[in-house]
Amino acid sequence: MNATKNNIGKDKTTRRTATTKVTSTTSSLRKLDSKTKDFKRNSERQTEICTDSTASNGFLKCRFLPKQEEVEIFRDCKDIIKTERDFYKSLSKFSSQYNLNPMQTRDFDYPYNIALAIWDIESKIKRQNEDWSNFKLIIENEKIQFAKEETFDVGTTLFFIPVLPLFQMLSNKKLKRNAELLLCVYCYLYKVADVPYYRQEDSYLYWIYDMHEEWLTQDDEDEEDLREYRREFLISKSIGNKIEQKISNIQNLKFFDERLVSFKIRNEFDRDCQKIASDAFALYLEYPTKTIFTHKPSSEENPYEDDYSNTAIGMEKYISFVADTKGSLYRNIEESINAEFNEYGSIEEPTIYTPINGRSIITADFDFENRFFNLIENLHDLLTT
Incomplete structure (x- = not known):
């Protein structure tokens, strides 16, 4: 699952709407291993019905019924x-x-x-x-x-938002106003959109980081690459905790509009920051309580299928804040995620169930999801390039 070098977020092609599927034409943050590129929505039908194996005579006259x-x-x-x-x-x-x-x-x-x-x-x-x-x-x-x-359709993608670049911007006086504006974006994603944070113990990435740290403590070698590996772990923890404290502050949302209005555009980077912040603020205003998991498939909505969560990659696993998307630590974490994801047969995607009540069925509205995933792609591109 190698990091893509495409200019993510620069492609303005929008996701096209199909009768029963909304597909993405924009490249993604992190492509999964080629083995996972053929993931499709679990299309297993309602309990499959077979003919009775004991039926023998008169099969041309009789109807075969389910067992x-x-x-x-x-x-x-x-x-x-x-x-x-x-x-x-x-x-x-x-x-x-x-x-x-x-x-x-x-x-x-x-x-x-x-x-x-x-x-x-x-x-x-x-x-x-x-x-x-x-x-x-x-x-x-x-x-x-x-x-x-x-x-x-989210594709075979990891929508990971790195926090280390934001910390570095906050430490740079020349980029402080940019960082304060992006703090509002991060706060929206954390407090409202409910994106999991890798330092929270109930998050998927917390478990991944913890597993790799345990492996590291069992390695007695003191080579240069291992020392660098340990340093990245310390950074991921300390900076992760500091950034979480900042983006969990609801004041960032209260000052969102004010910071947008007063932000001065001096160069292309400023323009990109302003565009991303404007997109996030618009989502916040139009969907003030909607989270990225609002349309997550659940057993309550689909009670007569097998336990879907055990056969599909959960949304909380491929959408998350992460320490960084560079360095040896992330490369190893990415490999572990890829290895685990290869064990699944499908991927959870935002899903809308429209009851059939005799009226014409309008195509499901995925406006929020379309804009949300574009926002994450553009934000990732800004922070890593």
Whole structure:
């Protein structure tokens, strides 16, 4: 997973909107290893239904039905009557929306009747060339219903925000006003957008750093590269703690507008700082409470699938503050992350579930995500080049 040398953030190409997917045409901060470039949204359908292996005679006359033992997922629902009522009501709306004629399954016992209905509607919607993987059963307002699923394509990317460059800017008198303006941006990302911080013990990167530090303490060699490695660890801790104290100060948000208005542009670097700060401030004003995890896939929204968090790279793992994106320490951390990510089959992406209620479905709005990830790319580019 080598660092890309593309001029990130300079590409003004916007993400294009597709029917069920929003894709990114902008290059990313850190590309994953080539083995991970083929990651796709987990498209595993609702419990797959197979024909009964014991069926032998009359197969040309009979319809093959799903196995009873393959529908255990519905047994967790305690209120069977309510579950059936919600399901069939949503199935009716779903069928009407897509002009389908579902088979009658109410006479079968629960939960087989629901599994059979899903198996039937899946077969029929496929004949219309619809992508069944874009439809899910969700729970909304304590009701089970069908929904259209749309995701925002983040690519195979690590959206890591380095804090060491900001610390260096704060120590430079000539760049102090730039640094104060970017402090507002960092504060927004930390306090409002809820980007994980690598010095917080519950963060993914804290565990990665801690693991590498433990390895380092077990190495008795005193070579020059190891001494430099230890020095980078000390810097990552001390500076990380100092910067976290600064960006956690809510006063940075209160002075955001004032610092933007009074900021003087003298060169191209100032212009880039002002542009990034303006973009972040606009996000803050338009989405004052929205976090980057607002549309994170969850088991509550998609209760009838396997534990997705165990099979996909979580959003909190590829979005984070980090000490730096240069040096031997980061290179080793990057390799560890890449090795772990290669064990997964998919990646969590911002996801919006739109309930199917008979009305026309409007394409999901990923305006926040589009602008947020562009902001991170441009910020990273500014701080590293």
